[in-house]
Amino acid sequence: MKIKEHQLGLHFLFILTVLVLLFPLVYALSNSFKTLNDAFNNVFSLIPREFTLQNYIHVFTRLDFMRIVGNTFFISTTVTIFKIITSLLAAYSLVFFNFKGKNTLYFILLSTMFIPFTVTMIPNYLTISSWGLGDSLIGVLIxxxxxxxxxxxxxxxxxxxxxxxIEYAQLEGASTYNIITGIVIPLIRPNIISTGILFFVNSWNEYVWPVLILKTKSKFTLSLALQMFISSEGGTDFTIAMAVSVMTMIIPITLYLIFQRYILDTFTTSGVK
Amino acid sequence: MQKRTKKGKWDHIKAFGFFIPVLLVFTIFVFTPFFKTLYLSFFEWNLISPKKTFVGLSNYIALFQDPVTVKVLSNTFVYILIMLVVNFIVPYIMSYMMAIMLKKGQNFYKGAIFLPYVISLVVGSILYLWILNPVSGPIGLIARTFGIRLPIWSKTDGLVLLILSLITSWKLFGYNFIVLFAAVNNIPKEIIEVAKLDGISNWHIFKDIVTPMSSATGIYVLIITIVQGLQQGFTPIKVVTQGGPNYGSASLTYQSYHEAFTLYHIGKSSALSVLTMVLFMVLLALEFYFVERNVYYEN
Amino acid sequence: MKSIQLKNIVKRYGNNTVVSQLNLDFEAGKRTILLGPSGCGKSTILRMIAGLEDISEGDLLMGGERMNDVVPGDRDVAMVFQNYALFPHMTVEENIGYALKIHKVNEKERQDRVSSAIKMLELEGYEKRTPRELSGGQRQRVALARAVVKQSHYFLLDEPLSNLDAQLRVHARKELLNLHETYKQTFIYVTHDQIEAMTLGHNIALLYNGDLQMYGTPVDFYNKPANVFTATFIGSPSANISHVTFRNGRVFIGNQNLVLPEVWQAHLTATGMEEMFIGIHPETVWISDTPTENSLSGLVTTVENYGGRWGIHIDIDNENWIVVMKEDVPVKGSTVYLAPDFKKMHFFHPETELNLGSPFH
Incomplete structure (x- = not known):
């Protein structure tokens, strides 16, 4: 049975890929429940020898962790809501209105995807500072x-x-507002949700702007909090860093698992122009 | 009842009005900064001093005379090269295997492979930093049982580039994979069935049928791989090595950041950013020049 | 009910003129069909009336009022789209009631009107379903119900039956007639299907390349086609058109000729022309396998079975004609003799292709 072996080989390859990609997550989860000792002496066992919540407790005692989560949440939510509304309006205008220069405008906007962030980094830093928003959450999000x-x-x-x-709705006298809220939004709801999740997750994971803007610990986001526990030799904070990692990942992963179908659908169409 | 009349102008105003928020943020945070950076690249400035000194092209000249720039450029090309293999060629072939050859489990693999895309690269960097720790990480320990002592990769030239690109690829692989999969999966199955009936090998089907028929998406992913690779690749460098050892892992994007916010060489950093921009444009143009001619658009 | 008038209507997209100088009256309460092949501008005209396309030039009068610049929502038209344009996220009931909701008709009246439309179109029991859960025929009826519920003066239909299969189409045609008999709106119906046009229309406007070819009743379209295009568009199979020469009371087709009756001779002599086109409907020719007086001979090249009728393709000195008959079908390769019905033939101008008129009508 040549065909069967064939399929087996393929599955082996894909399972291996999944393992390589997902092992770090399992590794983090397992070590976050280990004691430091256990983590160093019991590297290969994914199940902790002595199960402990100490690492998580540490995170909350050594840091104002709820505050950090709150900061991250505030930034991500604000960014998501703003971007969904403005993107929705702009996209509606591009698709359902006709105006001169429409395609040029879209092309210019699209080409900004290919601008490296370093090109806008210094002037934006200066703008944020000149607005007095240095070391502030608003400064990170705008x-x-x-x-x-x-x-x-x-x-x-x-x-x-x-x-x-849309034409039918216009014929019935529906206003643009009616059309957007009553027809467009319900029809593309899955795409709005997945775009929103992507916005949220990207902002949640944002690193460059928090690093540049934030100085005060009470204003830190999760990315910055994580950095406080890093040392390449492992060090004494190893298991605590694993706990912070788990807590940083948990929200994006949960959102992804809930809306996986929407997200994959939205992305599979994004490349086909 | 009074009937409302169409006002051609009003429609235009509305159409444009919907764009105002987007245009506003883009003007403030993208368009203006773009030119500002170009402007700053002709000055010498330390970010704080009220005085900027116009120096003409000397930032650019200095860049080209600096051996660090050469190193950074060559690092960048190595990053791009590795990511093109790991994040473009491999997922392309795998998407073919999954769409055409694999019979079951597609949804599970798709979902699992995409998952790292939603995870922070800071987290990813930290996790791999420890997993790949040559002394106390699982990989290091396995190697030791075979009597191999792994080099400290974060301090080893060359190897550090490989590992850092793999970390970035870990996050981006899934996105590229599902986009390519969608394109390959979109190819009418009859075409491939006919080829199979004619006894054409999988490799030839991939090379002669699948790649040309999915090339529009292929090019998109190719570009995204380079652009996103350099953008996202910044994070592991910053988190793990800070460009070290001795600029051995600094990419163009990292070096720009480093010049600006560690060394406060605003002019030089701006010049480097402009250079990065130019490089992106050249790559884009090259791709379009060489590949666009034979593109098959799915729709 | 109110009429619709198009006065010198022009529609351009950039430099491309899709409708040129069109004048057309849609009589109040009557069914007018806009007929033509795809790309003839018929849908554009409908969309201009609805306000979905701007009018480049000319006046659109609805109920005597100029409506060129009125927004679609205030034109009081109900429209059925080719793809029905049902909202997939709404139930049948919500779809039908959408217009009333937008117009803020009160809840009670809305329910009454929706449920009577549902009853009228036999959609009871499907109120809570979404369009996805309906068959093609049911969707089409929802689209009709949605148009009916508005109780507007104008009823526009853009190829509403083209997505149905042949059997459903016959039924749906009858339903449309019933609907119109009940509400008697000014009814404009776009189609490329001549059968729909002939069966549904009080009047037909035939368009080609944005020009009006003929306006008239279905009977006129068959009996008095205005030009060659009309004669070839109407009838299935379409009329045989051949170039002929009229001389000495005879028409010459290839190497053969027919003697025309005296009334035709007088009529055609009066036009002063020799070269012209002849138009003969396939059903108006008698065929015999023995030579008859005043007939044309031809070779049978193909015989097609239309089911109960036969289409005989005949080569008459390199002119290909089709003749339709019910019995005594000749076999392929045989020679037959054709005698056309002189009362039902047409002659057309060689350049303008306009009908030269007939002494029999």
């Missing part, structure tokens, strides 16, 4: 608002709405 990805994804999904649906 440079993140300029993002064309949402326009791209939502435009793509709006183009899938048959034009006749």
């Amino acid at each position: 440079p993140q608002l300029a993002d064309v990805l949402g326009i791209f994804l939502l435009r793509q999904s709006m183009r899938g709405i048959p034009r006749s649906l």
Whole structure:
């Protein structure tokens, strides 16, 4: 049975890929429940010899951890809401209105995807400072608002709405507001959700801006808190860093697992132009 | 009842009005900074001093005379090269295997492979830092049982580039994979069945049918691999090595950051950013020049 | 009910003129069909009336009022789209009631009107379903219900039956007629299907390349086609058109000729022309396998079975004609003799291709 072996080999390859990609997550989870001793002497066992919550307790006592989560949550939520609304409006305009220079405008916006962040980094840093927003959460979030990805994804999904649906609504006297809230949003809801999750997750994981802007510990985000426990030799904070890692990952992973189908659908169409 | 009349202008205003928020943030945070950086690259400045000194092209000249720049450029090319293999060629072939050859389990693999894309690269960097720790990490310990002593990769030229690219690839692999998979999966199955009936090998089907028929997406992923690789690749460098050993892992993006916010050479950093931009443009243009001619658009 | 008038309507996209100088009256309460091949501008005209396309030039009068610049929502038209344009995220009931909701009709009246439309179109029991859960025929009826519920003066339909299979289409046609008999709106129906046009229309406007080819009743379209295009578009198979020469009371086709009756001779002599086109419907020719007086001979090249009728392809000195008959079908390769019905033939101008008129009508 040549065919069977064939399939077996393929599965082996894919399972290996999944293991390589997901092992770090399991590793982090397992070590976050180990004692430091256990972690160093019992490297290969994924099940802790003595199960402990000490690492998590440490995180909350050594840091104002709830505050850090709160900061991260505040930034991510604000960025997500703002970007969803503005991307939705811009995409609607691109798909359902006709105006001169529409395609040029879209092309210019799209090409900003290919601008390295270092090109805008210094002037934006200066802008934030001159507005007195250095070392503030607002200062971290506003440079993140300029993002064309949402326009791209939502435009793509709006183009899938048959034009006749919108025309019918216009014929019945529906206003633009009616059309957006009553027709467009319900029809592309899965795409809005997955775009929103992507925004949230990207902002949650954002590293460059918090590093540049934030100085005070009470204003730190999760990415910065993590950095406090790093040392390449492992060190005494190893298991605590694992606990922080787990808590940093937990929200993005949960969101992903819940909305996995929407997210994968939205992305599979994003490359097909 | 009074009937409302169409006002052609009003529609235009509305259409444009919907763009105002986006244009506003882009003007402030993308367009203006773009030119500001270009402007700053002709000055010498330390970020704090009120005085900026116009120095013409000397930042650029200094860059080209600096051996560090050569190192950073060659690092960058190595990063790109590794990521093109790991994050473009490998997922392309695997997406073919999954779409055409694999019979079961597609949804599970797709879901699992994409998962790291939603995880922070700071987390990823830290985890791999320990997993790959040559002394106390699991890989190091396994090697030791075979009597091999692993080099300290974060301090070893060359190896450090490989490991850091793999960390970045870990996050980006899944996205590239599912986008490529969608493109390959979109190819009408009949075409491939006919080829199989004609006894054409899988390799030839991939090379002669699948790649040309999914090339529009292929190019998109190719570009994304380079651009995202350099953008995202910043994080592991910053977290793990800070560009070390002795600029051995600094990429263009990292070096720009380093010049600006560690050394306060704003002019030089800006010049380097402009250089990065130019490099991106050249790569884009090259790809379009060489590949676009034979692109097959799925739709 | 109110009429719709198009006065010198022009539609351009950039430099491309899709509709040129069109004048057309849609009579109040009557069914008018916009007929033509795809790309003839018929849907564009419908969309201009609905306000979905801007009018480049000319006046659109609805109920005597100029409506060029009125927003679609205030034109009081109900429209059925080719793909039905049902909202996939709404139930049948919500779809039907959408217009009323937008117009803030009160809850009670809305329910009454929706449920009577549902009853009218036999959609009872499907109120809570979404379009996805309906068959093609049911979706089409929801689209009709949605248009009916509005009780508007104008009823626009853009190829509403083209997505149905042949059997459903016959039923749906009858339903459309019933609907119109009940509400008597000014009814404009776009189609490329001549059968729909002939069966549904009080009047038909035939378009080609943005120009009106003929406006008239279905009977006129068959009996008095205005030009060659009309004669070839109407009838299945379409009319045989051949170039002929009229001389000495005879028409010459290839090397053969027919003697025309005296009324035709007088009529054609009066036009002063020799070269012209002849148009003969396939059903108006008698075929015999023995030579008859005043007939054309031809070779049978193909015989097609239409089910109960036969289409005989005949080569008459390199002119290919089709004749339709019910019995005594000749075999392929045989020679037959054709005698056309002189009362039902047409002659057309060689350049303008306009009908030269007939002494029999």
